[in-house]
Amino acid sequence: MDPRTCTLSPALCLSLALLLSACASAPPDDYRPRLSQQLEETLTPADIQAEVDFGRHVAASILGRMDGLDNDAVQRYVNLVGQTVARASRRPELDFYFYVLESDQVNAYAAPGGYVFITRPALALMRDESELAAVLAHEIAHVDQRHIVRALDIGATGSDAGLAQLMGGASETTRVVFDQAVDQALSILFEKGLERQDELEADAQGAILLASTGYDPGALRRYLDRVHESGTDQHAELSGTHPPFDVRLAALDRQLHDEGLTGLDYPRLAERFRDRTQP
């Protein structure tokens, strides 16, 4: 190929420069959603099916590493709270599932397609139902915005198309790539974490999900503050895959103020939480 044919024309460069400058102009720790992500949501049923099937395999892999809490009453309660918050999700095409995991870590995870997990120590740190709803809302937001699917590095065709090809592929190569994609998703969940901006967006959308479904929208801020002040090694684990607490708390404060989410006097339901989570 003649290398000159690869040279971008000045006009195209100008367009790309405008595009890049638009992307770069967003403040790094802003809670506001990236417009580009919100406007390019055109998924085919095959894309969504692939996301669900892939997420199901990731969820089964998580359960291969950790056991579920052996208490059906608590599991059912967490599901009721999760289903309540999921009503406000922008992914009505998905079924959401919620599960409490036995673990020594304070954390929560979301696999693509609607599979949400929370650990028993995280549940133990909560004081009311709105805080449980807040953590589940944060995870629902990750699913809603397909953060993990976007973070996967599957071929050059983009993650959505790549996933659909992977789930339908039968060749040795696609099997290897599928296996690698599952490993990559697990690595994001348990080691590397998502992009800082993804976490801040999940915090922000989580507060909206809470307010829309009638829970106290300040619940995530209260819970994070408590985890932060607990000063345990659990805190360090949670910070390893998430932005620093002071950044998250500051972003949440800005959002609660800007979006009129303070002083709403929405329920926290502490008594019901105690009754349903304590033996």
Place this chain on the structure above:
Amino acid sequence: MIQTSSARRWLTGLCTGLLISLLMSLSALADEVFVLSEVAPVLDAPRFNATTLAEPPKGTALTILTNENNWLQVDYHGQTGWVSRWLVGTEPPQAKVTHLEGELDADEVRLRASEVTTAGAIRGLSEGETEFGGGTDYAELERMEGLQPDPNELTEFQRPLTAR
């Protein structure tokens, strides 16, 4: 000849650039959004502590008048109000997709497990092991999927939240 070729590249680049800009502008100025959430109040000001004017059902198309940060000013049946961007989208809601539709039968599950094992073997991993460690537990996953509440129980559960 070189000048003609250069001019053609300029023209092609210019057209491509304009097309990209046009497409971006059209996207940014989408004049309609759809309610995707089951709860998306239209408020009289761009903040959640404002007065609720209407609660359009999921799938409703709303005409965008303007926007402010995370809020869209919309027209809904002649009423002007504000809706949060987090509750709407530019495409109508899609039909429900569940794992049951794409669920593999028992033979296919075994085949898929075999495929994954084969893929792992290619990469030097033993049976049932992924690079990240651990295998899969579909029995536990089915327990998780079986915990979805009855709709009547869910409605009753939500009463303290909707009674405000």
